[in-house]
Amino acid sequence: MAEAHEAVAFQFTVGAEGVSVNLSYDVFKALIYSGCRSWKRRCRRTLKSLHNTIYPGHPLRGIAWCGLIYTLYIKDHDPSYHIIDWIDKHIFRRYFSKQNSQMLACVVFGTGTYFILIQIRQSILKLLFSYHGWMYQEHGKPMGLGQKVWGGLVKLFIGRNPSLYSYQSVLPQLPLPSLDDTLRRYLRTVRPLYSDAEYHQMEILADEFRRTIGRKLQRFLWLKWLISSNYVSDWWEKFVYLRGRSAIMVNSNFYGLDAAYIRPTTVQSARAANIVRATMQYRVRLDHEDIAPLMVQNMIPLCSSQYERQYNTVRVPGKEADIIVHHSDSQHVAVYHKGRWFKIYVFYQGQLLEPSELQMQFDEILRDPVEPAYGEEHLAALTAGERPLWAEAREKYFSTGINRASLEGIEKAAFVLILDEEEFAIGTLSADSSFMSNKQQSENFDKYAHASLHGKGYDRWFDKSFNFIISKDAVAGINVEHSWADAPVSGHMVEYVLKEDIAHLGYDDIGNTRGVPRFTPPKPVKLKWAISEDCNELIERSLAQAKKIFSDVDLHVYIQDIYGKGFMKKCKLSPDAYIQMALQLAHYRDSGRFNLTYEASMTRLFRDGRTETVRSCSIESSEWVKAMEDPSVSKAERIRLLRRACDYHQEQYRDAMTGKGIDRHLFCLYVLSKYFNMESPFLQRVLHEPWKLSTSQTAASYDEKHLKRLMAENPDLVKKYGISEKRNLAPCGGGFGPVASDGYGVSYVIASETLIFFHVSSNRSSPETDSKRFGEHICQAMKDMRDLFETEA
Structure with missing residues (x-):
């Protein structure tokens, strides 16, 4: 049974004794289970597609509507004004009895009118969703009559229990x-x-x-x-991402880190098992569309189209342009460890493997003494170098034979898991620790961030939609390919996985997964390669390109634990605008001038929306920064200018979103x-024009409401991990490489009321930048801004 997936289902040989037939029943069983699962999946998707087409209507309500039409008709109350009679006479009467033809005519009329009513309701919803005046409502002030009427109409027409893609057809177009x-x-x-x-x-x-x-x-x-459904998104994907010929490592891919406060285990295989199990649970929920669409103010849905390509997706290189290939299903995960590539099957007999069963597979990989094949250890460097080189190697050496089969084992995987040989040793942050202790921790976070962003250049498959990375001491990270979606989509998945891993799946007292294996799972399959010297030469050339890129990356994680969004709210300022102004002040002090600044904003209020740019450097922000550098300006005037700058930034952000x-x-x-x-x-x-400062906020959804619900559902978590409003499951965020060669890339996440992570990247080769220096400028800017409000707050 353990080698079933490596066997051949049907073999026959002809010899002196006649024909010998060999059947592998395990493989036949696996094929049957796979076929049944595939058909169930197709049927489910068809039914979901029908449901989404008529949402906020429902098939059962449509059946009830047809029943009402038929009841009224047979009671001599014709609601169709003789249309049913015409359908009965001209279509069905010649083929069916009178009673049956009348019933069918009622069904046709009822179905048609129900679809018309649904279309009217959907058109009204699309019109209501096109209104964005609510975004410009001043915080704390009551809504006007018009907005109250609008809100009431939205709640009336919006429907209940939507699935992930229910609102796609009623989202408005991005306006021109x-x-x-x-x-x-x-x-x-x-x-x-x-x-x-x-x-x-x-x-x-x-x-x-x-x-x-x-x-x-x-x-x-x-x-x-x-x-077009969206006049920007297809060109943005094609020209900004897929037509780029430079390396996607650092230049395009981004990374995410583990939870800040909690290290649930130090057993690598156990953490990998729980992470894989939770990640596949999330995929099952995506397949069933059981994840509710994200809603703004619990009324306005965000576009969910980016979720479709999260799993089973790979970016395939081309000489002039790459393409994104999405497979409808995958039953395995590709695993990298010590230069070897494996695939493990996460389904057996139609069931998703339990964490204890997955851990057995990972333990076997960790114990496996087999050395990597020639060229295998650095193989993934092809995905880290320039794209034309990878396209050439793929066409020449990976289009046929054993190399093609093994490459498909990676590219058709649900995702890639890296069992890293390094120990990140970042420990846990203390919610009550001093700034100095967390400052010392940031040095370890720098190494951790480097490992997640680029690793060694050959130990991540950068083309895959995402790589989960599990260090030797069981710290998790993620590397995400950017073209298929933006960071909030993968961030949503990471938060779900961390919650499932720690709060629900859990670990026993010695750090292993819980539960007892139900059976011996299929063994990991070692992928086999036949790499020639010429192919290996291309691999090493690509690795040299990758090393040149990642050796130049200057990456620093600044941990801001002096204060957080709680203080900013007391000052009655938007936390995002507040932080953007801090970055403007820090960058001016760092560079001595104002520079073009990019902040990513979403446009997912519209169908197929992705991102838009907020230009954070404005007339208002520059006036405030100059006032902060002028000792003659009073504190009251600085506060006034800061509020004005934050208000204008918020207006820009709203404009970008709408x-x-x-x-x-x-x-x-x-x-x-x-x-x-x-x-x-x-x-x-x-x-x-170069974006000397490129910024982005990583959203964290673990607010007070989520935490209270989590603690109520899992009271033992409070005792075991000390989870509270200060010590939550929010990740440490993530980051990306610098956009300009002489600029900074800054990503930040508001992890709690008192903690913010800043991920600062730049190039070592630039004499104008220094990531640690910029982190110090951010620290000082945040202190100076706090001093403005010390007496007020």
């Missing part, structure tokens, strides 16, 4: 901003960056663009908007200019 508005807002955002002469030149370029090719490009873009952003519109106009070979000095200037 007017050209004049975009140009006006763009010029306002660059005013602090330029001298008077430079700004005047930019005004001239913008006006020339408006008067010449701008209007024509806008009309073509309007046509694309008219026929489809009134700047950069995606200009990006699409630039793409069209290239299609039609129309050169624009203005667009060239805009699209090639």
